[in-house]
Amino acid sequence: MTATTSPRTAAGAPQPADGAAAVPAHTGSRTTRILGVLALASSALLVLYGLVISPPDVEMADSVRLMYVHVPSATYLYVGCFFTTFASAMWLWKRTPGWDALAEAGAEVALVFSFITLGTGSLWGRPTWGTYWTWDARLTSTAVLTVLLIGYLALRRLDLDPGARSARVAVLGLLLVPNVIVVNRSVEWWRSLHQGSTLSRIDPTIEGDMLVALMVGFLALGLVFAWLMIHRFRVAWLEQQADRFDLDEALALRRAEAADATTATAATKGTA
Amino acid sequence: MWRDAALVAGRDLRVEARSRVTLQQVGPFALLVLILFAFALDPARQTLERATPGLYWVTVLFSALLALARSAALDEADGVRDALRLSALEPAGVFAGKALAVAAELLALEVVLGIGVIILYGAEPAGIGLLVVTCVSATAAIATTGTLYGALVSGLRVRETLLPLLLLPVLAPVLLGATRAFEAALGGAPAEGWPWCGLLAAFAVLYSVAGAAAYGTLLEGS
Numbered sequence: 208m209t210a211t212t213s214p215r216t217a218a219g220a221p222q223p224a225d226g227a228a229a230v231p232a233h234t235g236s237r238t239t240r241i242l243g244v245l246a247l248a249s250s251a252l253l254v255l256y257g258l259v260i261s262p263p264d265v266e267m268a269d270s271v272r273l274m275y276v277h278v279p280s281a282t283y284l285y286v287g288c289f290f291t292t293f294a295s296a297m298w299l300w301k302r303t304p305g306w307d308a309l310a311e312a313g314a315e316v317a318l319v320f321s322f323i324t325l326g327t328g329s330l331w332g333r334p335t336w337g338t339y340w341t342w343d344a345r346l347t348s349t350a351v352l353t354v355l356l357i358g359y360l361a362l363r364r365l366d367l368d369p370g371a372r373s374a375r376v377a378v379l380g381l382l383l384v385p386n387v388i389v390v391n392r393s394v395e396w397w398r399s400l401h402q403g404s405t406l407s408r409i410d411p412t413i414e415g416d417m418l419v420a421l422m423v424g425f426l427a428l429g430l431v432f433a434w435l436m437i438h439r440f441r442v443a444w445l446e447q448q449a450d451r452f453d454l455d456e457a458l459a460l461r462r463a464e465a466a467d468a469t470t471a472t473a474a475t476k477g478t479a
Numbered sequence: 480m481w482r483d484a485a486l487v488a489g490r491d492l493r494v495e496a497r498s499r500v501t502l503q504q505v506g507p508f509a510l511l512v513l514i515l516f517a518f519a520l521d522p523a524r525q526t527l528e529r530a531t532p533g534l535y536w537v538t539v540l541f542s543a544l545l546a547l548a549r550s551a552a553l554d555e556a557d558g559v560r561d562a563l564r565l566s567a568l569e570p571a572g573v574f575a576g577k578a579l580a581v582a583a584e585l586l587a588l589e590v591v592l593g594i595g596v597i598i599l600y601g602a603e604p605a606g607i608g609l610l611v612v613t614c615v616s617a618t619a620a621i622a623t624t625g626t627l628y629g630a631l632v633s634g635l636r637v638r639e640t641l642l643p644l645l646l647l648p649v650l651a652p653v654l655l656g657a658t659r660a661f662e663a664a665l666g667g668a669p670a671e672g673w674p675w676c677g678l679l680a681a682f683a684v685l686y687s688v689a690g691a692a693a694y695g696t697l698l699e700g701s
Contacts, residue, residue: 299696351648351651354644355648357644358641358644358645358648359645361641361644361645362631362632362641362645365635365637365641367635374696374697374699375631375697377696378627378631378693378696378697379631379645381689381693382649382689385685385689386648386649389652389682389685390648390652392652392678393651393652393655393678394651394652394655396674396678397655397659
């Protein structure tokens, strides 16, 4: 975009460049703004329910409040991974850039939620188990999953020809969920003596306001997840458009140079 | 497909036999790792003996990374990748051939390492049947997965650092399964080891299918 003195609007959205009305200049839209407001409102509700209204647990005392964030974020971590694998499979089938962008959005948002899951989990583990980390099946497999996501995103970051990169990351993304399943099963088998699923473990004790708080957690983080996914998808899509635009522009410039050169040679030949 | 696989495997093994990189560098490296473990842990026999299955398979994994990087590098020099693409060999056959060659190298390496842990760590071989089946299925799992991931990073400037990051978390179940199966065999309870062998075999089948299916896409998109 050329250096322009046009002031930004109060909302922070830049003015559309001349003649570029077809390419959106920002990733927000009416829907995502409503979604964002809803996400903020439900997060406020989660703070209210999680920290004020719901009572402390009999066994876990106040640390149970971490569960209202921990359990939903672990769930959406897996949802993000499924998005990536599904989109990768669709890319291999259809070969359209939108699926590539969706795979990227899914993996990145999943990584954010995996950090939230591991962070809240270890904070909860300290008072409950007396240690930040234990070689429990779910902890171990979440850690491996986080490394898998980091590796996937590392391959995405590489400076490759766009077509070649899409093919490679699609194969890697397709393997993400199978890998997660194999790792989960094997680690659970390995640690089968330890304990059952957390959800079933806290299930019997969860009722009333605590159940409501957990449900609010699912709602709030779900809205945040959707908001992040949509925005990340749009950013990835715009990046692809920008890449293609730059390439087209560069090609046009080179062609113009070549045309100039040929006319110049023809002119010199003519005079000789 | 199998004829193509035999061709590619023969080529890779012939290059290996002539260059002797596996024999002269990867093998000694593996033995060196065994010695380093003895330095890092208490060399009192008990600690090493108890940890032998795990140390053995960690060493195999590290050495496998070298062998796999080498196998992927073979296709990068002198436009071999383009030649493969033009050769009308089936991509699934190329994949199977490369995996077979790596598996053959790894099996040889495992024998050397096995002798190494018997001498250096004082391991008493027991439950030979389970040990052999574990070795074969774990090797198949490592070779197929590694060949697929090697193709994912081939031709990249950062492949040496990226391959371990992508491959090792995926191979975590193989390390787990092979270690438990070895523990069961050496501990004289082979019945506990066979289910882990099943996991390794299932893993190998999963990645053989995935690799054979995806290798064409990866050859094209490079």
